[in-house]
Amino acid sequence: MARPIVRGTAAWKYFGDFRDGLLAGQVLVLQVAHPVVAAGVRDHSDYTSDPWTRLMRTGASLSIYVYGGASGARFEAARLRALHRSFTGVASGRRYSALDPLAYAWVHATLVKVPVDAQRFFGRQLSSSELEEYYAQMCDVGRMLGVRERDLPPDWAAFERYYDSMVAGFSMNPAIEQLFETIRTVPKPVRWLPDSWWRWHGRIQLFLLRATLPPEFRERLGLLWTSRDERRFRRFASAVRLVATPIPAGLRTAHMRWIGKLNVWLRAHPKVYERLIGGQGPGSASPRA
Incomplete structure (x- = not known):
């Protein structure tokens, strides 16, 4: 067991x-x-028609695991597993379940990798001791979520080997094509945003996507990446690093900590959530969660 996820x-x-x-x-x-x-997203997700609500619910759920306390994380993990039991269907002539152990472990792995990649691109790389602690803590989160012990590599080096081997087996599919189209065409979250500003949103998202995907996978998807793109990305990353790195960690994570604590409270008061947001609270079993 790792150290509890507490301040610092x-x-x-x-x-x-x-x-x-x-x-x-x-x-x-x-x-x-x-x-x-991909099959689960095709059959059960509403992100193409209502991406902003979907994004907010996903962010709320993620925040609980790290910043909502142990009891909040356990409750949210149980809720998600109960919810995903109903996500079944047929893909390529075979039945699938959203709780397929290997797929479930892969989704967890992608979320484990994001903060490490974000620091590599836009901050400072985690030290060996930080990586060891971070990975052990995220393995505990995975166990809470129900990821099997055998699907949690024993250390960060083994995790990277597993991650790279998974990516090596992926290629373009209809779900990725739909995701690209959604990023290009997603409507504004609020009406008052100028159209000219919003058009840049899709371009920036697709640029960052091309910049941060593993290079070999990017090539297999047919995404162009030039030396000019690389220079632009390095300038952007340097600017983000310059602005963000001096900010204390408590401020860099304040929004997620606030969301995590708020959603633990809303879980205990779902009627308040329903009155404020117009939907079921984070403790519900809504299929849109």
Whole structure:
């Protein structure tokens, strides 16, 4: 067992860093590259029609694991497993389940990798001791979620080998194509955003996606990446690093810590959530969660 996730520990400092959001497109592509995840998204997700609500619910759920306390994390893990039991279907002539152990472990792995990649691109790389602590803490989160022990590599080096071997087996599929189209065409979350500003959102998201995907996988997807793109990305990453790195970890993660604590409270008061948001609370078994 790892140290509890408390202030100052590695998972506390890095899992909710606002720079992690710059890899949102990357992690979604890597998740739906898995055929079982792709089938589940096709049959059960509403992200193409209502991406903003879906994004907010996903962020709320993730925040609970690290910043909502042990009891909140256990409750959320049980809720998600109960919810995903109903996500079944047929893909390529075979039945699938969202709780397929290998697919379930892969989704967890992508979320474990994001903060480490975000620091590598936009901050400072985690030290060996930080990586050891961070990975052990995220393995405990995985166990809470129901990831099998045998699907949790024993250390970070083994995890990277597992991660790279999974990515090596992926290629383009309809779910990835749909995701690209959604990023290009997703409507504005609020009406008052100028159209000219919003058009840049899709371009920036696709640029960051191309920049941060594993290079070999990017090539297999047919995504162009030039030396000019690389220079632009390095300038962007340097600017983010310059601005964000001096900010204390407590401020870089404040939004996720606040969301985590708020959602633990809303879980205990679902009627308040329903009145404020117009939907079921984070403790419900809504299929849209």
